[in-house]
Amino acid sequence: MQRGSNRRVSAGFLVVAGLALALTPACRMPWRSDNFDDNGTANGFALNTSGDLTELSLEDLMEVDFSLPVTVLGAHTHNAGTFMIGLTTGVMGMHGSRDGSSRISNAEILETYDTVHTGMLTRMTMLSAMYAPSDDTTLMVMVPRIHKEARHVEIDGTKFTRTSHGIGDVQVHALHTIYREDEHRMHVDAGVSLPTGSIDIATMGQREHYMQQLGSGTVDLMPGITYLGESEQWSWGTQANSVVRLGKNKHDYALGNRYGLTTWINRRIAENLAVSLRLNGQTWGDVRGADGSLDVTAIAENDPDNQGGRRVDALVGLSYYGTEGALEGHRIEAEAGVPIYQKLNGPQMEMDYVATLSWKITF
Numbered sequence: 001m002q003r004g005s006n007r008r009v010s011a012g013f014l015v016v017a018g019l020a021l022a023l024t025p026a027c028r029m030p031w032r033s034d035n036f037d038d039n040g041t042a043n044g045f046a047l048n049t050s051g052d053l054t055e056l057s058l059e060d061l062m063e064v065d066f067s068l069p070v071t072v073l074g075a076h077t078h079n080a081g082t083f084m085i086g087l088t089t090g091v092m093g094m095h096g097s098r099d100g101s102s103r104i105s106n107a108e109i110l111e112t113y114d115t116v117h118t119g120m121l122t123r124m125t126m127l128s129a130m131y132a133p134s135d136d137t138t139l140m141v142m143v144p145r146i147h148k149e150a151r152h153v154e155i156d157g158t159k160f161t162r163t164s165h166g167i168g169d170v171q172v173h174a175l176h177t178i179y180r181e182d183e184h185r186m187h188v189d190a191g192v193s194l195p196t197g198s199i200d201i202a203t204m205g206q207r208e209h210y211m212q213q214l215g216s217g218t219v220d221l222m223p224g225i226t227y228l229g230e231s232e233q234w235s236w237g238t239q240a241n242s243v244v245r246l247g248k249n250k251h252d253y254a255l256g257n258r259y260g261l262t263t264w265i266n267r268r269i270a271e272n273l274a275v276s277l278r279l280n281g282q283t284w285g286d287v288r289g290a291d292g293s294l295d296v297t298a299i300a301e302n303d304p305d306n307q308g309g310r311r312v313d314a315l316v317g318l319s320y321y322g323t324e325g326a327l328e329g330h331r332i333e334a335e336a337g338v339p340i341y342q343k344l345n346g347p348q349m350e351m352d353y354v355a356t357l358s359w360k361i362t363f
Contacts, residue, residue, distance in 0.1 A: 071317065071335045071356045072239055072262060072278075074140065074189040075226055077175050078132035078362065086128040086360030093353050094120040097300070099346035109347045110155050115299045117349055118159075119151040120211070124168070128360075138175040144168035146197070146214050152299070162212060168197040169215040171222065184229050189241070191222030199249055207293050209301040210255065211349070217249025238263040248289050256285025256308050266319075276317040278335070283310040286345055300347040309344035311351065313337045333358045 071088070078084060095118070097104050109116040125145045132138040147165040154160075173191035180186075197215020201208045224241035243258040264278035287304035294302040301307075315337030322330040336355040344350060 071315075071333065071358060072226075072237075072264070073142075073171075073241065074173055074175055074191065074224055075228075075237060075239060077138040077177060077187055078130060080132055080135045082130075082132045082362060084128075084130040084360055084362045086126075086130075086358060088124075088126040088128065088356060088358040090124050090126075090354065090356040092122045092351060094122075094349045095352050096350055097347045098342060098344045098350045099348075101341075101343045103350070104347050106153065109300060113297065113299050113347075115152050115154050116347075117150060117211075117299060117301055118153050120349055121149045123147045136177045140171075140173040140175065142171040142173075144170075144197075148212060148214075150212060162203055162208065164198075164201040164208065164212050164214060166198055166214050169193045169220070170196045173222070183231060184227070186225065186227045189222065189224035189226065191224065193220040193222055193243065195219060195249065199251060207251075207291065209294060209299060210253075210287055210291070210304070210307060211301050216245060216255045217251065218245045218247055218254050220245050233267060235266045236264065245288075251291045251293075253287050253289035253291050253304065255287055258282060258284040272321055272323060274319045274321075276319065276335070278315045278317065278337070279312065280315060280337070281310070281312045284308055301349075306345055306348050309342065309346075309348060311339050311343075312341040313351075313354065314340050315354075329363065330359065330361050 097106075097109060097117070106116045106118060123146070126142055127144075128140065128142045130138055130140045144167070145165075146168045148163065150162045152160050152162065171191060171193050173189055175187050175189050177185065177187040193216065195215055195217050197213070197217075199213045199215055199217040201213050221244040222242065223244070224239060226237060226239040228237045229235065239260075239262050241260045241262075245254040245257055248254045260280065260282040262278060262280040264276055266274055266276040268274045284307075286306075286308040290304045296303045315335050317333060317335035319331065319333040322328045334355075334357050336353065338353050339351050342350055
């Protein structure tokens with residue numbers, strides 16, 4: 001109970017701190033970009049060169065891309081002829097288990113299973129590239145490298161750790177703007193995930209459970225829609241996204257479909273800094289079918305019916321945009337959060353925290 005209380009306090013602190021920072025008086029932000037010519041013109045339209053970012057239209061703001069969260073997949077588009085390269089590294093920590101919305105102890109799980117999953121650390125590094133062939137369309141490709149480290153304890157007290165690492169599923173997206181007027185904009189995402197991540201991770205000839213694999217093994221559709229808006233001092237947005245599995249993989253199963261809804265607000269707090277507050281909700285289904293090589297009595301994660309759930313995370317982010325010197329045109333963003341609600345088809349590992357650090361440059 002103490003750990004749960006601490007977590008609620010931490011989540012509350014993140015929310016209060018984010019709101020407190022967002023409500024501080026915003027500073028005017030001078031801005032420069034190599035995308036401009038000597039007349040202050042970018043991609044065919046003239047910009048106000050007074051150095052006040054709040055006077056830019058949303059179309060111009062898309063080129064700056066300072067008020068949009070890098071950590072939200074497909075949240076931004078680019079103007080025609082623009083390239084972007086980015087590198088994102090993230091970590092997610094899991095410890096303990098839930099059955100429904102209630103925590104369940106290792107001892108309770110070991111009454112049913114031979115082994116219990118006590119903790120898991122997942123690290124991911126994502127290389128991404130974007131190119132806009134037109135003002136309305138932006139293409140994106142993302143290549144992840146994943147490292148998973150899972151801790152276990154057996155019914156006799158023996159502890160051991162299993163690891164898996166390698167390339168995950170590569171994603172390809174096409175973002176297309178369907179609405180823009182004044183300070184509002186909306187675009188759709190036609191994405192697809194390709195089965196490049198391994199689903200054959202094994203230890204001593206025994207294939208590991210679903211969570212320990214690096215990919216889905218199926219071609220997955222990733223449709224989404226994003227709304228963006230801005231006023232003189234604020235920017236905000238909402239995105240609905242999904243992952244829809246097509247068929248089953250070679251081991252006769254498919255991971256559950258996933259649906260998400262995230263919303264955020266963002267405000268500058270200094271010349272080159274912005275703070276954001278984001279809520280991220282998601283729900284995902286159980287595994288369809290089953291990997292016949294997995295013994296469902298050995299560990300809860302082998303059971304295809306112990307895979308689904310829903311969760312809401314609260315996250316706070318900080319963004320830096322370089323305007324001069326060696327960092328001109330570079331953007332660095334950090335975001336961290338904790339779950340404020342979890343309900344899992346368990347027993348299943350619960351998430352404790354997530355943190356992301358991202359860098360990108362547009363040219």
